[in-house]
Ligand code: 5GP
């Protein structure tokens with residue numbers, strides 16, 4: 001049997017977090033706004049284990065679990081907003097800064113006696129009291145898996161389902177370069193606990209709304225590729241005309257970085273609020289986390305993002321030079 005036990009270096013934090021849970025009765029679990037499979041998966045995995053341990057659990061993400069992730073068992077337990085109560089403990093998952101945790105997170109920070117910050121983003125700002133931050137983890141659900149093993153919590157089939165969802169979506173089906181042998185061992189272990197790999201793939205990576213094709217038809221004619229930097233913009237008028245419900249479009253920016261002559265990809269998306277969401281991806285050997293962090297956002301070396309106030313033209317003028325610089329500073333890991 002491979003070694004699936006927790007990493008020794010985090011022992012003191014694991015112990016402190018375990019003690020904080022054991023001392024708490026009411027626990028708030030939250031994750032980031034614009035939630036993805038890892039946000040909802042890590043939240044539901046943690047919430048499920050805490051409920052099985054007899055804790056009074058409130059799970060909240062601003063707006064609730066998005067429609068396309070409601071296939072995950074127990075996603076109906078994710079509340080869209082918080083009731084006015086106090087908590088013994090808040091556990092924040094997959095969220096690198098306090099803007100990311102939204103209204104629910106801000107409320108929780110002010111109304112919880114202690115805060116555990118569990119995350120895998122290298123740009124994490126280390127808010128909260130106890131930090132379970134593992135940048136090497138491919139998904140927050142990998143850290144939850146380790147932590148539940150540390151606690152000796154049973155991984156039920158519902159918990160395994162939620163955790164495997166995060167592993168699959170954050171690694172794009174075990175394709176990103178951070179995927180390790182151990183990632184596959186954890187996936188195997190979760191499947192042995194009852195998580196349906198093929199079904200999760202079918203519900204996530206292998207399912208796109210037709211409206212997205214209509215959106216891409218409008219957006220692709222404006223794609224530009226200059227010196228390894230490939231860029232596109234999504235205008236509010238495009239989104240409105242195709243009637244796309246889920247605004248996130250990690251799909252396009254990830255697709256663009258796979259272009260053979262591209263080193264970094266960027267998609268600028270206008271929001272209804274008049275700001276621009278910037279999504280960044282890099283080929284191994286380049287770093288877009290530092291660029292996103294410098295612009296007030298965050299993420300991973302190869303996948304990051306930020307939201308900037310201003311018009312499309314203003315935001316492009318600010319971001320594109322930084323990306324050209326990131327290209328100049330990197331060297332492709334694979335030729
Ligand atoms: P995406 O491009 O798929 O929206 O996001 C890619 C990565 O960047 C994710 O790891 C996500 O957490 C991070 N990210 C995207 N937007 C923001 C942001 O506004 N703030 C922070 N801190 N991280 C972001």
Ligand code: MN
Nearest residue numbers: 038094140170
């Ligand atoms: Mn994640």
